[in-house]
Amino acid sequence: MTRRIRLVLAASVASVLATLGVVVVLLHDGASAAESSCARTQAASVARASIVTGHGPRTLVIGDSWAAGFGLWNIGRSFPSYLPGRVHVAAFSGSGxxxxxxxxxxxxxxxxxxxxxxxxASLVVVEGGLNDTDQPPADVVSGFHRLMSVLHGxxxxxxxxxxxxxxxxxxxxxxxLLARLCAAARVPYMSTLGIELPYQGDRLHPTADGAGIFGEAVAHWIQTQA
Structure with a gap:
């Protein structure tokens, strides 16, 4: 093997190894970023859970960023604060x-x-679905049944x-899909598609006024289910 060929082969191997190194670094950085994002979301979840509003029987809200108060100056005024009872919130942004x-x-x-x-909990309010829009329906069905099993009774x-x-x-x-699942499980379901709300700039989360409108609508509907 000539010296020139050896140099070319060595350069090629070095290039491949360097590329693999870049890929490994990118994967590591991506995983680290994801972990950091989840840690921040978890911290926000804990912060919202520490805020209890209202008085009376314990109401538990299981939900997503709408319950967590994403983007609101006062997360304690996310929609669950408008619900009846002593309200506890178990919310995690992005979940479903x-x-x-x-x-x-x-x-x-x-x-x-x-x-x-x-x-x-004397009442469990499950709110969500916006983060399930890109998920296979079978996964939504499976998750719903698992949840109802935990909430049985x-x-x-x-x-x-x-x-x-x-x-x-x-x-x-x-x-x-949720309407059908709730009907089969004999669980009251509130469709909120007809509620007009002001949204934040991301066109996904309600403004403070929107959270109030949504919360009051949900509270009124819950009272009709008593």
């Missing part, structure tokens, strides 16, 4: 009924419900996704 709604592990509604129920109501502009028409199949 399906396991894959969020890239953060073990944060689906069914995953979080056992811990959230430790304090008991409790009074449960389900609040469906709004027609958030960013989600477009993708919310309608999820709303219809």
């Amino acid at each position: 009924f399906s396991e894959g709604a969020t890239h953060c592990r073990h944060e689906s509604y069914a995953d979080r419900a056992p811990e959230a129920l430790r304090g008991g 409790h009074r449960v109501v389900v609040i469906g996704p709004t027609a958030a502009p960013k989600r477009g028409d993708s919310v309608y199949p999820v709303d219809a």
Whole structure:
């Protein structure tokens, strides 16, 4: 083998190794970024859980960023604060009924419900669906059944996704699916597609006024289910 060929081969090998190194670094950086994102979301979840509003029997809200108060100056005024009872919130932004709604592990509604129920609840309000719009329907069904199994024996109501502009028409199949699942499980279901709300700049989350409108609408509907 000539010296020139050896140099070319060495350069090629070095190039391949360098490329692999870049890929490994990118994968590591991506994983680190995802972990950091999940840690921040978890911290926000804990912060919202520490805020208890209202008086009376314990109401537990299991939900997503709408319950967590994402983007609101005062997260304690997210929509659950308008609900009846002494309201506790178990919310994780990006989560949903399906396991894959969020890239953060073990944060689906069914995953979080056992811990959230430790304090008991006279009413469990499950809110969501906006993060399930890109998930396989079978995963939503599976997640719903898992959740209902955990909540068995409790009074449960389900609040469906709004027609958030960013989600477009993708919310309608999820709303219809949740309505069918709740009917089969004999769980009251509130479709919120007809509620007009002001949204933040991301066209996905309600403004403070929107959270109030949504919360009051849900509270009124819950009272009709008593």
